[in-house]
Amino acid sequence: MSRIGAFEELVLLAALGLDGSGYGVSIRDELEAETGETISLGAVYATLDRLERKGLVRSTVGSATAERGGRRKRVYRVSAAGAAALRAMQRIRSQLGAPAPART
Amino acid sequence: MPDALSLVAWALNPDRREEVIGDLCELRARESVAAFWGDVLGVCLRAPRLRRWAGTAAALLLLGVAVMARDPRHRIVTARDAAGAFVLEFDGLRVVRATLDGAPVAAERLVQENGRVVIRGGAGNAGDLNIRLRPDGSFYWRSRAPQNPPTP
Numbered sequence: 001m002s003r004i005g006a007f008e009e010l011v012l013l014a015a016l017g018l019d020g021s022g023y024g025v026s027i028r029d030e031l032e033a034e035t036g037e038t039i040s041l042g043a044v045y046a047t048l049d050r051l052e053r054k055g056l057v058r059s060t061v062g063s064a065t066a067e068r069g070g071r072r073k074r075v076y077r078v079s080a081a082g083a084a085a086l087r088a089m090q091r092i093r094s095q096l097g098a099p100a101p102a103r104t
Numbered sequence: 105m106p107d108a109l110s111l112v113a114w115a116l117n118p119d120r121r122e123e124v125i126g127d128l129c130e131l132r133a134r135e136s137v138a139a140f141w142g143d144v145l146g147v148c149l150r151a152p153r154l155r156r157w158a159g160t161a162a163a164l165l166l167l168g169v170a171v172m173a174r175d176p177r178h179r180i181v182t183a184r185d186a187a188g189a190f191v192l193e194f195d196g197l198r199v200v201r202a203t204l205d206g207a208p209v210a211a212e213r214l215v216q217e218n219g220r221v222v223i224r225g226g227a228g229n230a231g232d233l234n235i236r237l238r239p240d241g242s243f244y245w246r247s248r249a250p251q252n253p254p255t256p
Contacts, residue, residue, distance in 0.1 A: 071126030
């Protein structure tokens with residue numbers, strides 16, 4: 001299973017929340033709204049690119065809109081491997097956050 | 105693949121190009137000019153925090169322009185201390201003329217080097233007037249001692 005970094009995890013979660021309709025700008029918007037930080041679009045692209053190479057997201061060419069000058073979007077969907085990587089990260093986090101067993 | 109190479113690969117791929125240019129078109133309609141160009145740089149360099157750096161650089165540039173605008177090349181400043189008034193005439197950060205206690209200072213009495221100006225005390229004056237110039241155009245000096253009135 002692929003290891004994912006903290007930012008990769010956030011991008012995966014944002015893409016998951018957008019349920020297959022997420023593209024560069026909307027994923028960046030989602031991340032900025034949830035983290036309250038300014039996030040570079042370039043960082044989002046680089047991460048999506050890396051996640052796609054790892055097989056954790058799949059992209060397809062979506063629809064064009066007038067506000068994009070008639071250009072099509074590339075929408076990203078979290079793959080089964082991506083969902084598994086997220087679940088694994090959550091499991092690790094909950095284990096690390098669980099209280100240590102009492103010593104007798 | 106290193107990010108620089110993947111950027112080249114994206115630029116050569118018509119689908120990817122369409123995606124990036126479309127996204128930037130969308131942002132241009134709703135972002136400020138600085139934020140938009142920050143994003144363009146961020147996309148080109150793929151740097152995570154470049155937008156923040158670009159914003160800081162733009163703010164510093166604007167600040168610099170504002171300071172330059174506040175610091176015209178030629179200005180005349182009058183100051184006063186215990187010994188009396190003096191006038192400095194600046195050209196940029198250089199003092200080109202000075203008047204001490206109402207009398208023009210001869211060029212040879214005006215010594216200037218490394219952000220420091222010394223007006224050598226003339227006849228009847230208590231001492232030198234030492235002035236330090238700051239890069240923003242302001243200055244400070246050590247107050248001269250009050251001049252004693254002439255005794256009869």
